[in-house]
Amino acid sequence: MVEVEVGSELKCYHCGQTCEEPLWLNDKPFCCYGCKTVFEILDSNDLCEYYTLDRNPGNTVGATNKEAFAYLDEKNIRKKVIDFDSPTFASVKFYVPAIHCISCIWLLENLHKLNPAILKSQVNFARKLVDVEFDPGQVQLSTVAATLSEVGYTPQINLDADQGAKPQVNKQLILKLAIAGFCFGNVMLFSFPEYLGLDHSDHNLMRIFSWLNFSLSIPVFFYSGFGYVRSAWRSFKDKQINIDVPIAAGLIALFLRSSYDIITATGPGYLDSFTGLVFFLLIGRWFQGKTYESLAFDRDFTSYFPLAINRFVKNEWKPVVIYDLNRGDQIRVRNMEIIPADSTLLDAFAYIDYSFVTGEAKPVKVLQGELVYAGGRLIGTPVNLVVEKKTSQSHLTSLWNNDAFKKISESKYQKIIDSAARRFTWVVLAIAVVTFIYWKVYDPSQMWLVLTAVLMVACPCALALAAPFTFGSMLRVFGRNNLYLKNADIIEKLASVDTVVFDKTGTVTHGRTPEIKFEGHLTPLQLGHIKLLTSYSTHPLSVLIAKSIKVTSTETAEDFKEFSGKGIQGIIHGQRYKIGSASFTGSITQANPLGTHVFVSIDNEVYGYFNIKSSVRPNFKTMLERLSDKNTSLLSGDNDSDRGSMQKLFNTASSLLFNQSPHDKLRYIEQLQREGKKVLMIGDGLNDAGALKQSDVGIAITDDTGVFTPACDGILLGEKLHMLDQYLELARASSVILKTGFAISFFYNAIALSFAVTGYLTPLVAAILMPISSISVVGFSSVAVNFIAKRKLKNIKNLS
Template sequence: MSNPTVTQSSVCYHCGDKLPAVKLNYDEKDFCCVGCQSVYQILSENNMCNYYAYNDTPGQRIKDDGHFEYLDEPTIIAQLINYKDKDNSIVTFYIPAIHCSSCIWLLEHLYKINPAIFSSRIDFLKREVTISYKHDKVSLRQVVEVLNQIGYEPLISLQDVVKEKGNSVNKQLIWKIAIAGFCMGNVMLFSFPEYFGLSALEKQFQDLFAWLNLAFCIPVTFYCAKEYFTSAYASLKQKYINLDTPLALIIAVLFIRTAISTIFNDGPGFGDTLTGLVFLLLMGKWVKQRTYHHISFDRDYRSYFPIAITTLKDNREKPVAISEIVVGDRLLIRNGELVPADAILMKGDAWLDMSFVTGEAEPQQKVLGEIVYAGGRQMGEAIELEVVKPASQSYLTGLWNKEFYKTDFKKRNFNDSIAKYFSIGVFVVAFVSTGYWLWMGDNAKAWSAFTAVVIVACPCVLALSTPFTLSAILSVFDKKGFYVKNTDAVEQLADLDTVVFDKTGTLTSTHHSEITFEGNLTPGEKLLVASLLYNSSHPLSRQVLKALNPSKIYSIAKYNEVVGKGIMGVVNGRMIYAGSKRGLPFEIAAAQDKENGGVHIMIDEVYKGCFSVEQQWREGIEPLISHLNEDYDLKVLSGDTNKDEPQLKKIFKPSTSMLFNQSPVQKLDEIKALQARNKKVMMLGDGLNDAGALKQANFGIAITDNINNFTPGCDAIMSGSSLGLLPNFIQLSKDGLTTIKISFAIATSYNLIGVYYAVQGTLYPLVAAILMPISTITIISFTSLATRYFARKNGLRS
């Protein structure tokens, strides 16, 4: 770690952003903005500068002050807190900004800022902090404001992320694994003398060992393996055989045979095979169930919506929970806030950014009396709306209410499709050999041949190779920034023929944008503009300022910011305006044909031009598209206008179908139409406007530049920088399925050897006890080696 007190650095001491030419200096440290400096001030006043000792520049740049009035409402507090007694309350927040050990240190020392927050614990991987506080000394709102002040604003949404994810790991399964493992270990111990042959001395213990083994088999069969019996029963009831059916039969046969040989004292039982089998099966299940702690795949509109909104009653502002909004309520929507329900505009100048809902980049203006749909974000002054539909019934919410998602389009996985043939094969062999021995008149052999065939033909490898292979692939994926929901989804990924792209945010990047200036500015005028922009915290102003990179800043007079429109001020005696076109102080002929977006500049009533922010195509798009063109049908569904069509035509094949101005429902319908033509569709999208399509597609990938940002419900989340690797990911999942099939062939050859002995009724328990682990070990090592090999071959592993 470099010395954190170095002052001659070119980055902000707090957030690590590159310092602008004009920087703030406080306490011999440089800061890029007032926000960063104020966080430092708070921390240094509270003697918490250790925050900067554990990591360099650990901070986050602070956004605007949030409105947390709603956290004073008792009904909302009651929804959020986990626990409350006479003095103390405990609350858990999801804080996306948590990213390093300094964050842990700072958030666990909140008591230094306010002693009433007496305990705070972080779960780093889940990015959650659990805070205990004295609620008569500090309110929930104050707690959140403290967090906000130091740059860790909690994400409080309608769908409380914290509570929904509570049960991600199935604790009961771990209990079962523990018990099965415990019983297996002990049974192995007591079976060991049997493996080496019993001496005369040991013979006296044989009975004891057998009964102990049987005792250990009871909890394993009736508790640990219970699910297999219930699942098999349920599937037989529906006249359908799943993989659990033969497994349940084998467990039952093993247990009955062990019980009979113990009770009648005729030879060793199969206790070791039984416990080992159940333990391994449960392990496979556990591997399959493991998912990511820190990523939620099932978010819907509720995690995009805030938990409360300001309403106006008798001219007084009152925060109300979204779920309690009724038709006729007056809502007050401030700049940057979200419209939570379909409503009519009553007052104010509404410019709504609907990009998240429709994909359209330009904000839309609404006139008084017009209906405003939920999901739009107000850009500009505060507006008043009257609710016409409650939040749960809005146009946007309707996307999630449809019942017909994901019907039969998903492919049945390899295991279930093969289980049927497998089971039938086992039954045929078992009954034929039983029948043969009965016909020969050897009843004892008939019974032992039947049980032996069933035991040896155990599809345990089938139940293990799939989860082990696919979860190994998952971990390869996640190192490369591709987070797939579960192992079933990997199988879907291998079986697709159509890829549908969204445009904005998917093919283009929201982060890397290029600032271009159309017009004429002298270097001196550039400085004037920069001096004006320097006073604004609007993201566009900051971007343009960064592009201008001024050498000095003049002081400014009569600075005025009209929220959502622009800024103006007098610099060096000249009047400067910067902002959107509709905010221009005069109608300017030269600007008529220009687009509204961007930063338009006027100096002394002369229109100078416009800084426009061009979205850039993501890196590696062209090779990606040409690669995918070979094997897949491609399609573009964009919610935006067709202004980029010529550029898209250059990247895609000319024959590629491209649809523009698509509403979320149209996108969804388009995916359904493709599926109706028996296409297996992968959808790549980013926003809420793609949510329906992502959900309906056979495999939906949400692209994001920050894994912790909101992403709609999907099968996989991919970081934007990994998009170019998509063909490699698909190839690896295909190779994974090949691996599973090969391991199935290996297992079958083992089984055939076993069956050869089994049909003769000469299977000794020891052989079964050795054959099963050997085949399991072979398979698991084969799958992991094969996955490594394929990962390297596909360039996903060095």
């Protein structure tokens, strides 16, 4: 028995999308031939368990093409993609963004049933990787990729991706943490007799404990904590004091002083405090290091562009890497492929979707001999082009030659923690010097002990923990609410933002699903006829209209004709339908010249027109109203046909700029920054990439995190855009929490310093004070962040 949703809404058995015109096979509905084909493939290979693990697990399959991966067999491309190669065994890792459920894992790990030459395949779900081992003697790499693509898991291939770099760093941190934790625990145990004041009962045992402590802290100093010393040394050489400088000074003072005490048998040392300190510091670092592995924040245009394209050389088509394209090369681009370089069209006409370049969702018609810009996506039949400019110099990609992409973002921003650390370091040094001189005068035998004691307690462990735990917790709160930030430092920058710049298409408006309204009156029957006629046509506007009409008609059209550039016509039920431009349908109503209209006439009587415009995201206006304390602007690559409706959204002080090229957008941000503004750019397309990079914080909007987003600092789900003001407020709140955390940490430091300066800092006092200060700062930061986030986000839920 097959479960089929009753009613008009039929869900595709494969991908779960609503079927408008279901295709039936084995009593199962499918939304398109792609899904049906995948089912057939799986069915014939006895792989239908795929459908039992999860409901409608499949991915909607676009047109797949074996040739599309032919370039993978080119020797130098293959070498870059493949991990291990020998005549009978090869392994390759594919990044497959479509992996989303248990069924995906199951199917992808059973690839060997689809193609026996595939020896083994293994999925890494979190990173969306498939590790495929195959026999290159029997199957080509391109076929392996095509096999994946056939069942709906098209691999994304990127030659520059160095996957695996990130987790390696994390792994080492965890190892360091494990060792520090282990040693900390054991050192504490061996220090217990000390805490309980049993030190005089058995002197020999105490010595053994001391030496055990000492040997346990050696790996902590030289392995776990050494990163701090190294980083401090580096920043010292660059004459830039960061938080690691006082930390390293404290760690070194603790370790040397304790070693001295133990070796000379003058005391038990402070090794419990020392190991605990390193352990807490590393926990902070680990907590802050939360990353979203499946998201990429550093993509440039190369991830959008095809790796290779078919070039016509010596009477045959051969795949070539796009960087090797030269002026004058003849290339062929297929449906839904991206034009890799600025080129001129050889065929009669083509529809190009420039949504990457301009943000404009409506495809543009290009005629023979006209220039097609790189970054445009071809819609329709394959076309031949002649390359005019190399890929790297084309209209769009030259954006990446801008300085914004070269500078290192770290240098331009002064972190709160580092400016605090600088002041802190000087104060501590001053106190250390003063106490040193005081003791030198009054009791020279104590002066070194007191000096090390001051440096030890001054170690700003709690200070260093405040930031990771405040921002790390906030990062998680944002992540739960679908704002994924590249790292915790972004929150600090977000807090200082005073200007917000929006892109229009895809950000303020839904880019891909425009709002289509019919102005006039038609009966459902007539609407059904219009759907029928428009579905015959491949013109992008026809496709949109056909998709928007829900009524279907079972009749057939006669005498269907398409007039290029004018419209379509056909006879249904003896009535002549004309759908197209005003002049074509004989309309005399002069509709608003801005915007897109498609007129309908039946038997030469005009019934009205379809008004096609992109719809604004819900609740956007109320969000803008709440953002009124900030400067807002709108940048759009489109013409200003939407100026009227945008003017209504934004307040009068906002600047609305239209016809902006990607370069214009970048320059606009630059200009704002020169005026001293801290700019938050919100955009979505490749055309915003320059602006996103140049801005202080660039957030990319996406409706599906599996889809490519340009290089940015954060990724926000489109449906959560109306919460932007809340996110900014939370970022500001976390700065306040951080500063309160600093205050708590200073308070403890002051107490500890008063002990140290007076020479009363016993190991026991240190062992109590240091963990307490760390734990209270950590506890305060985490609790405060979650409390504030809960309150703020509850408010917004009531509002919307």
